[in-house]
Amino acid sequence: MLPLRKAETCRRASLLSLSLLMLAGCSPRVSAEVEEAPRVGPELILPVDCVLGQTCEIQNYVDRDPGPEAQDYACATRSYQDHNGVDFRIPDLAAQQAGVAVLAAAPGVVSRLRDGVADVSVKTIGLAAVDGTECGNGVVIDHGEGWETQYCHLAKDSLQVRQGDQVAAGQPLAQIGLSGQTEYPHLHFTVRKDGAVIDPFAPGAADGVCEARSPLWSQDVLDQMTYRQGAVLNVGFASGAVSMEAVEEAAIPEATAGAPAMVAYVRAIGLEAGDVQHLKVTGPDGAVVAETRIDPLDRAKAQYLLYAGRRTPAEGWPSGTYRGEYWVERGGRRALSRDFETQF
Numbered sequence: 001m002l003p004l005r006k007a008e009t010c011r012r013a014s015l016l017s018l019s020l021l022m023l024a025g026c027s028p029r030v031s032a033e034v035e036e037a038p039r040v041g042p043e044l045i046l047p048v049d050c051v052l053g054q055t056c057e058i059q060n061y062v063d064r065d066p067g068p069e070a071q072d073y074a075c076a077t078r079s080y081q082d083h084n085g086v087d088f089r090i091p092d093l094a095a096q097q098a099g100v101a102v103l104a105a106a107p108g109v110v111s112r113l114r115d116g117v118a119d120v121s122v123k124t125i126g127l128a129a130v131d132g133t134e135c136g137n138g139v140v141i142d143h144g145e146g147w148e149t150q151y152c153h154l155a156k157d158s159l160q161v162r163q164g165d166q167v168a169a170g171q172p173l174a175q176i177g178l179s180g181q182t183e184y185p186h187l188h189f190t191v192r193k194d195g196a197v198i199d200p201f202a203p204g205a206a207d208g209v210c211e212a213r214s215p216l217w218s219q220d221v222l223d224q225m226t227y228r229q230g231a232v233l234n235v236g237f238a239s240g241a242v243s244m245e246a247v248e249e250a251a252i253p254e255a256t257a258g259a260p261a262m263v264a265y266v267r268a269i270g271l272e273a274g275d276v277q278h279l280k281v282t283g284p285d286g287a288v289v290a291e292t293r294i295d296p297l298d299r300a301k302a303q304y305l306l307y308a309g310r311r312t313p314a315e316g317w318p319s320g321t322y323r324g325e326y327w328v329e330r331g332g333r334r335a336l337s338r339d340f341e342t343q344f
Contacts, residue, residue: 040203041198043216044191046221047088047105047187048088048100049102049103050088053224058088058089059186059302060079061083061199064205064207066208071210072210073212074227078270085152085188085191085197086189086200088189089185089186089233091250092249094249095250101172102139102151102154102172102173102187104141104169105141105189106149107166108149108166109165110139110161110163110165110167111142113138113140113159115156115157116156117130117133118179119179121183122183133179135180136179137152137158137159137180138151138152139154139161141167146194147191147192149190149192151174153182153185155176156177159173161174191216200216201215201217202214203216229330230275230335230336231268233269234247235266235267235324236252237324238261238263238264239263240260242307243305247265247305255344257312260312262289262290262310263308264279264281264307265305265306266279266306266307266324266326266338267305268304268306268328269302270302271301271304273299275335276294277292277293277304277326278293278325279293279324280325281325282322284318285320289309289310289322290309291308292306292308318344320343323339324339326339
């Protein structure tokens with residue numbers, strides 16, 4: 001059998017997964033496709049006043065698989081069955097309560113909106129309570145020629161526009177909330193053309209095909225939206241046991257030299273089946289204080305909380321810098337890592 005050329009390898013890898021794309025030396029075709037095909041809809045800016053990779057992350061993409069499985073535009077699994085938008089997630093409820101603005105992604109006219117839905121996790125109130133209001137508080141903007149964008153899970157009483165208002169790109173519409181069918185604060189952003197859902201990363205790709213073709217995002221936004229193989233949402237050192245709920249509520253007591261224990265924690269999102277997570281804590285002298293390694297994940301995880309720690313010794317912790325090192329092994333290489341530290 002003749003060896004594959006790189007272009008052919010990329011085409012075959014793209015049918016399997018983003019991991020194979022990376023191993024084959026390929027990348028989702030964004031810039032080249034922008035040059036080959038003109039944009040077919042409105043040019044979109046980032047619809048959240050945040051910095052991707054720092055103060056917000058993309059949790060989920062549009063599901064491009066027409067069957068029972070879920071697949072995003074990069075041939076990976078950062079989506080779920082019939083997910084019809086892009087989820088821009090902020091770190092926790094403290095960030096939400098401080099206020100994160102939702103912005104108009106393109107100029108247009110406000111055609112529909114809803115306000116008055118309470119900001120409360122659906123885990124607390126149940127799915128039945130949000131039946132018919134899954135979007136929560138929301139805004140829909142008409143961009144003309146059948147194009148519209150929808151903004152969901154907005155904070156109650158934060159809407160700054162009215163039906164019929166003309167809005168400019170980047171104009172604040174509301175703030176990220178916790179309304180509707182959601183367990184964490186984020187913006188669910190949907191693009192439609194003549195009522196049909198459009199993937200803003202690949203509006204020119206055929207149905208069921210995962211390929212970054214003719215994205216609607218502006219080039220400035222594309223430069224920020226490099227596809228990330230998972231992300232670290234929260235890190236820190238706690239003085240005792242850590243739970244997902246406490247991390248979400250930003251209610252973690254910080255570790256101190258005299259606390260009962262020192263526990264390093266990491267909340268990661270977008271993990272894949274087979275991922276192996278590691279977390280190691282070292283003390284001021286470089287010695288390992290605590291270490292955790294998780295067996296390969298049996299399936300993809302939307303989020304995962306990992307921690308490593310130990311009880312405080314009788315004499316207390318020596319003064320100095322304590323470092324946490326987190327990394328994820330995927331396919332024999334590091335796909336994700338984060339270092340963090342605290343001072344006693």
